[in-house]
Structure formats: structure tokens, C-alpha cells
Amino acid sequence: xxxxxxxxxxxxxxxxVSWPPGTYTLIKPQSGCPLNWQTGWRYQDxxxxxxxxxxxxxxxxxxxxxxxxxxxxxxxxxxILCNIYKKSKKSNLIFHNGEPTRFRTGSIYxxxxxxxxxxxKGGVLPSGTYNRNTRINYCCRSDGSYSGxxxxxxSRPFYLLRITSSCQRVIGMNVREEYVMTDDEDNNNANSVxxxxxxxxxxxxxxxxxxxxx
Numbered sequence: 001x002x003x004x005x006x007x008x009x010x011x012x013x014x015x016x017v018s019w020p021p022g023t024y025t026l027i028k029p030q031s032g033c034p035l036n037w038q039t040g041w042r043y044q045d046x047x048x049x050x051x052x053x054x055x056x057x058x059x060x061x062x063x064x065x066x067x068x069x070x071x072x073x074x075x076x077x078x079x080i081l082c083n084i085y086k087k088s089k090k091s092n093l094i095f096h097n098g099e100p101t102r103f104r105t106g107s108i109y110x111x112x113x114x115x116x117x118x119x120x121k122g123g124v125l126p127s128g129t130y131n132r133n134t135r136i137n138y139c140c141r142s143d144g145s146y147s148g149x150x151x152x153x154x155s156r157p158f159y160l161l162r163i164t165s166s167c168q169r170v171i172g173m174n175v176r177e178e179y180v181m182t183d184d185e186d187n188n189n190a191n192s193v194x195x196x197x198x199x200x201x202x203x204x205x206x207x208x209x210x211x212x213x214x
Contacts, residue, residue: 017151024139025126027159027210040123044134045113047183052205054181103139106195110134110206111185133190140196157214161198167211174214181207 033039046053112119112133121130129135140163149169152158160168167175182205184191189204201207 017153019153025124027161029157029159029212031157038124040125041121042125042130042134043118043120044110044182045116045118047186048113048115049186052181052183056179102143103141104196105137105139106193106197107135107137108197108200108206108208109190109192109194110182111190114185114187138197140198142196152213157212160211160213162209162211163196163199170213176212176214178210178212179207180210181205 028039107128110133114132117132119130119132119134127137138161140161142163146164146166146168149171152170152173154170154172162177167177169175179201181202184205186204191204191206193200199209201209
């Protein structure tokens with residue numbers, strides 16, 4: 001279901017602020033991915049009966065919301081293979097695709113539609129399980145206040161997932177919160193979470209909160 005990075009601004013006129021080494025995944029905004037980043041997509045077949053998918057999103061993230069959650073090109077965050085960020089105090093979350101330093105891991109499990117399930121995927125995806133249901137693994141940190149601004153590349157918009165009460169501040173970027181709520185399987189719903197994961201609203205359905213930096 002879901003599911004982001006190479007020219008950078010100069011830092012103190014000498015050092016370029018760049019995405020650090022490692023592997024991770026973030027959401028792809030409508031403005032696109034940095035050069036040479038790998039992409040992937042996941043289609044989730046949501047509840048067929050009386051579907052109540054909903055969203056509060058700008059056109060930076062999506063083209064349209066159909067009955068199902070099709071990430072590329074429906075709800076359009078494509079999964080992007082990237083590098084782990086190792087800044088010291090921060091409160092943000094990314095998709096897991098390796099073993100990040102000082103990040104904690106966790107997961108969210110979506111119980112997708114049981115009848116005539118049409119889940120699909122392609123390209124590079126974060127670690128997880130992508131079959132008739134969906135489990136995505138995450139890495140997150142919350143060892144500092146979201147109000148303590150961090151440095152990230154500011155040359156183009158990007159997304160982080162919210163883990164605490166507000167979006168992490170980033171130096172030189174404005175931020176807006178957005179969300180996607182998916183109507184998951186009604187019958188014997190088995191949605192679950194484990195470890196450190198994005199802030200999630202709902203039990204039988206899943207609402208995730210996105211922080212859009214621009």
C-alpha cells in the first residue's frame with residue numbers, strides 16, 4: 001500500500017547536503033524521483049463492498065483515488081530505493097530496505113480483499129511480504145523532538161511518514177500533512193502492527209499520515 005532521492009544545495013557554502021549512504025525507500029511525489037533512483041509500485045486490492053477509501057492529499061502525491069489503492073499511477077507514491085539517513089536527533093520514518101544505524105524496525109500488515117484478489121507489484125520494493133495481503137517493514141527514529149529541525153536535501157520535494165504527534169521539521173523546507181485511508185478486508189480482518197511503525201489511525205481500516213516537504 002503504499003509506499004523516495006542528485007544535485008544538492010550547498011551547506012555553509014562548502015559541504016553539499018546529500019542523502020547519506022545505505023538503502024531505504026520513501027514515497028515518490030508527483031514531481032518525480034532524482035536521477036538514477038530505482039522505482040517500484042504496489043497495487044492493493046481493498047474491500048470491494050461499500051468501499052470507503054478516503055484521503056486528504058494534494059496533487060503532489062496522487063492523480064486520483066479509485067476503489068482500490070493503486071500506487072502507480074492510482075494513488076501515486078512509487079516505492080523508491082534510496083539511502084538511510086543517519087542524522088542524530090530526529091523523529092521521522094522511512095520504509096525498511098536494509099539494516100539502518102540507530103533506527104528501530106517494525107511493520108504494518110494490511111488484510112487486503114479476500115474475493116478475487118488482484119494485488120500486484122513491480123520494480124524495486126522495500127522489504128516486506130507482497131502476496132494476497134501486504135506487509136511493509138519500516139525503520140524509524142524518535143530520539144529527538146520533531147521541532148528540532150534537521151538538514152536534508154532541499155533541491156526537490158519529498159515525503160516522510162509521520163511517527164509522532166507532528167511532522168519533523170526540516171531546515172529550508174515547508175511541510176504539509178496529508179493522509180490516505182484504505183478500506184481493508186471486512187470479513188475476519190487480520191490487520192496488525194509490530195515494532196516501530198508509522199502513526200496509524202484505525203484498526204479494521206488503515207490511515208497513514210504523510211509529511212510533504214516542499
